[in-house]
Amino acid sequence: MIEEKTAICFIDHKRHMEIDGRYLKDLEPAIRNLIKGDYPNAKVTDFICDHDLLKYQLMRVDGMVNADVKQTRKINRRLTKAMQSDDYDIVDVNDNLAKSLTFGQRVSDAVARFGGSWGFIFVFSLVLVAWMLINGLQLFGVHFDPFPFILLNLGLSCIAAIQAPIIMMSQNRAADRDRMNSENDYHVNLKSEHELRILHAKLDNLTQNQLPHSLEIQKLEIEILGQIRTELDLIQRSQPGNVKSNLDESETRNIENSSENKG
Ligand SMILES: [Zn+2]
Structure with missing residues (x-):
């Protein structure tokens, strides 16, 4: 059996395998800042398990979505105001x-x-x-x-x-x-x-804020999916050996089916 490194999560103080979490230095600065907001004493060398990390990843997604919605509303308000303030009737x-x-x-x-x-x-x-x-x-x-x-x-x-x-x-x-x-x-x-x-402001907002945000959200989604995968693996490992192979088989079948559907 391969020997896996372990680390202690600085939030729940439990011992986890290193693949089941991240060191703060490996996280996005925005997420690290969110964690530091709750735990000011956290150091970059501290370890956080996926379970605790998920909360901050979701907070980050929420934050980005809210900021985008707020910004879009602000621009729309400007547009409405501009339209209302213009009371000049075009003369025939x-x-x-x-x-x-x-x-x-x-x-x-x-x-x-x-x-x-x-x-x-x-x-x-x-x-x-x-x-x-x-x-x-x-x-x-x-x-x-x-x-x-x-x-x-x-x-x-x-x-x-x-x-x-x-x-x-x-x-x-x-x-x-x-x-x-x-x-x-x-x-x-x-x-x-x-x-x-x-319109320029809208376009700027779209390219400078919303697009990077949606890319970041996609990245977080992939990370969270990876974590789910790891947790599934963990569950499989704790089950008798044949369960894993069964799961793997059904997984392969699913992938084949979906690729057939796409084709
Ligand atoms: Zn933890």
Whole structure:
């Protein structure tokens, strides 16, 4: 028979085989700190049996899960707060402007639209040419505005004088529309930026805390499974010899079955 080393658990002061426990120096710092919280005098060379260690491993898992849940809640609260604090209603610019339009503004828009088109240039050119031809060549015997067309000049000056403020009115309304649009954009951008920040925080929390935690929890699970295995072995060892071989056989069968199921 192989001689196995033994050690005394510093909690229950019983003698255990070394494979049935761990030395504090071999434990994760977080678990060691939990143990030191309960037993401040514990030294790194002390031995703890699996049975007592299990309590601290579960405490550690609990701690990590709680910390993650707390952090996630905190971030979600920030998100909710940000959503509630944003009470800006996006303005429907076109609808808003269309409703507030007065008759004068409608006219100024129409005039500005026509005044700024090729159609206006063609029509106006035709009128000018016709005016000059009629008065210059005295077609149909009419010459109400002889060369150098002073009446035409007066008319053009009047049109220019009236057209300028009309175009300015229309431009003011275009500026209003731009201002509303940019105000909308500003608020949407602000909201997006805020949400993006929170999303970053979530992602950071996921990669920096939750993922390492879940890996650590997996590791602890494997450790605990190992301990269960060791304890099973212990039970088998204390039974008559054939029990162990029976258990081993059924275990092998189980593994075969599960691998078949997977396949
Ligand atoms: Zn113990």
